[in-house]
Amino acid sequence: MKSIIISIGGSVILSEEVDVSFFKELASLLKKFSKQYKIFVIVGGGNVARKYIKLGRDLRFDEKVLDSIGIYVTRVNAKILTNIIEESNKDIPCTTDEAIEKDKPIVIMGGTTPGHSTDMVGAELAEKTGADLFIIATNVDGIYDKDPNKYSDAKQLKEVKIDQLIESYGTKWKSAGKNIVIDGPALGIIKRAKLVTYVVNGKRLDQLEKALTDQSFDGTKITI
């Protein structure tokens, strides 16, 4: 069975308000697609991770410790999601190889090792499983020419070349809790493995579904 990888931002699944109906709708969308594809979902840490990382940084913790704090939070978020999806693993894998070994239609995990974000975990899984599609479900409508949360005149890019993203952001990991749309190490894998990658607003489940079915969606396609 072909696989689809969805890297979903922590801020998508948990914003200021707890939204139970969003969880239920996301769960039923994943369930629907798991009949056709093996689905891997990698959950990010969002604002909760960033708050803990800020606290640790203020306390002068080492960068690797800050990353590992972030990883724990991603796994807590993954644990929440697995528990509302019956057909998923209940133990959270710590590596992509462990995730691949799980015999479940939907496999959910968080981070793995320091030095990157969960986007890179998704890209690694997509490369290892030869996935049909890698979706980055974030909290904005795709990739913009500048940060849309800061600039009201930011323009959405319908398509962007991977080389252009690498030129702007590089392929190196910057620092724990950095809020960027895709991390550098993930960009390196997308290019190397020629992954079909779409960036979509994960809160807009209608658009996520369109991206999953390769219909035109409100977001960004990364071209190789």
Ligand code: UTP
């Ligand atoms: P995220 O993947 O959530 O990073 O991991 P993010 O870019 O802040 O993503 P959003 O906001 O959820 O979309 C949170 C932090 O955990 C550490 C990193 O420090 C990262 O910034 N982390 C996560 C790792 O070191 N390794 C991992 O595999 C995952």
